Structure formats: structure tokens, C-alpha cells
Amino acid sequence: MQNEIDSNRIPKHIAIIMDGNGRWASKRALPRVFGHKAGMETLREVVRACSDMGIEILTVYAFSTENWNRPTEEVSYLMNLLIEYMRKEINELNKNNVKIKILGDLSPLPKVTREEVEKAVRLTGSNTGIQFNIALNYGGRAEIINACKKIAEEFKEGKILKEQITEELISSYLFTSGDIEPDLIIRTSGEKRLSNFLLWQSAYSELVFVDEMWPDFNSRQLEKAIMEFQNRDRRFGLIKKSSE
Numbered sequence: 001m002q003n004e005i006d007s008n009r010i011p012k013h014i015a016i017i018m019d020g021n022g023r024w025a026s027k028r029a030l031p032r033v034f035g036h037k038a039g040m041e042t043l044r045e046v047v048r049a050c051s052d053m054g055i056e057i058l059t060v061y062a063f064s065t066e067n068w069n070r071p072t073e074e075v076s077y078l079m080n081l082l083i084e085y086m087r088k089e090i091n092e093l094n095k096n097n098v099k100i101k102i103l104g105d106l107s108p109l110p111k112v113t114r115e116e117v118e119k120a121v122r123l124t125g126s127n128t129g130i131q132f133n134i135a136l137n138y139g140g141r142a143e144i145i146n147a148c149k150k151i152a153e154e155f156k157e158g159k160i161l162k163e164q165i166t167e168e169l170i171s172s173y174l175f176t177s178g179d180i181e182p183d184l185i186i187r188t189s190g191e192k193r194l195s196n197f198l199l200w201q202s203a204y205s206e207l208v209f210v211d212e213m214w215p216d217f218n219s220r221q222l223e224k225a226i227m228e229f230q231n232r233d234r235r236f237g238l239i240k241k242s243s244e
């Protein structure tokens with residue numbers, strides 16, 4: 001396998017399931033939330049690395065619709081960590097021309113968190129560098145249901161005909177509307193599933209699973225995952241190209 005990235009075949013969109021924070025902390029006999037704190041530092045490094053590499057979109061799974069079922073203290077910690085992240089990082093994100101976009105419904109979030117997140121979206125809105133999608137209170141099935149409801153509504157009003165319901169139309173009703181689909185989805189911590197992340201958008205994504213817990217992930221691990229991606233033979237349902 002190659003040991004350097006082919007800069008001509010960098011994935012345009014990378015999505016990451018940042019898993020293993022809790023286990024990272026437990027292994028060190030620390031409370032789980034220490035893992036989230038360390039995970040925030042990893043995120044900082046990864047955003048920077050993706051931006052430097054010229055990745056067009058980075059999407060991270062920060063909080064799922066299922067995560068509300070965690071202990072109240074952990075949920076509150078994560079909501080406060082989001083505030084801390086936005087406050088601490090906003091200058092650096094702006095300096096690096098990063099544009100934040102949120103995937104998910106922010107309305108159930110605590111008011112302070114929501115306002116801080118919305119502010120960061122606003123303050124980075126005219127940046128033209130990497131697009132940083134943060135999936136927050138996000139669930140892939142809920143996203144598809146939401147799209148179906150909107151389409152049904154417009155169908156009822158006669159604004160959409162049955163024949164106009166295509167993949168492109170459905171995509172345009174998702175939170176990721178207008179975004180290219182992820183070329184590469186990385187999940188840390190050795191778990192090998194999508195857990196309701198980007199269900200529609202991942203149809204042709206390459207999946208790379210790495211054993212490191214998210215706080216142990218770094219830019220070198222990211223490069224390795226990209227190299228693994230570059231070694232895959234992406235066919236999109238077509239047949240293999242004959243070898244030259």
C-alpha cells in the first residue's frame with residue numbers, strides 16, 4: 001500500500017463518526033466527559049488538517065437524535081462543550097476561511113447552545129474555504145421522514161408531480177441539500193456500523209473503520225484513512241475498468 005497521499009485524488013467530502021470518547025476515558029479511569037473534552041481537541045486538529053489538504057466538505061457526527069437518552073449530566077456537558085468549542089474556535093475557523101453548516105434540528109437544544117451555534121454559522125457564513133458540517137441532533141431516518149413530509153405537502157398543493165420525485169429532488173430536501181455526497185466515511189473506535197448517520201447520502205461512500213478511539217485519532221490517522229480510500233476501486237454500480 002502507498003505510504004503517501006496522492007494529492008490528485010483527495011476525497012472531496014469526508015464524513016466522520018467520532019466514536020470512542022467514553023471508552024477512551026474509562027480506560028484511563030476518568031469520567032466519560034473527559035473523553036468528550038479530549039475529543040474536542042482531536043476535532044480541532046482534524047478540521048485544520050482537512051482544511052490544509054483542500055478537502056471541500058468535512059461532516060462530523062457531534063450529537064445524534066439518540067444521544068438525548070444519555071445521562072442528563074453527559075448531555076449537559078456536551079451542550080456546554082459545544083458552546084466552548086464555538087467560543088474558542090470561532091477566530092481560528094474564520095482565519096482558516098471555514099464555513100460552518102448545521103445538519104439537524106436545533107430547536108430542542110438549550111437556548112444558549114442554540115444561540116452560540118447560530119452565531120458561529122452567521123459569523124462564518126461568507127467564508128469560502130472548507131465547509132464544516134456539524135450534525136447536531138441529527139438522525140438519518142428522521143431526515144428522510146422530514147423530506148418525505150415536505151414533498152407530500154408540496155405534492156398535495158400541486159407544486160410537485162409524481163414524475164418529478166427523483167433522487168435529486170429527495171436530496172434537495174435533506175439537510176445536506178446542495179452538498180456533494182461523502183466520498184469517504186470514517187468511524188473510529190473499531191465499531192463497524194453507520195448508526196443512523198447520512199443514510200441516504202452514504203449510498204456510494206467508501207467506509208473506513210479505524211481501531212483508535214476518537215481522542216487518539218490525529219492527522220496521521222486521517223492520512224492513513226485517505227490512503228485506504230485511494231486504494232479502493234470505486235465503481236458506483238458499474239463494472240471494473242479493464243486494466244491497461
Ligand code: FPP
Pocket residue numbers: 018019020021022023024036037039040043061062063064067081082085134189214
Ligand atoms: C461518541 O463517543 C461521541 C459523541 C457522542 C460526541 C462527540 C463529541 C465530541 C467529539 C466533542 C466535541 C464536538 C464538538 C462539536 C464540540 P461515545 O461517547 O459514544 O464513546 P463510547 O462509545 O466509547 O461510549
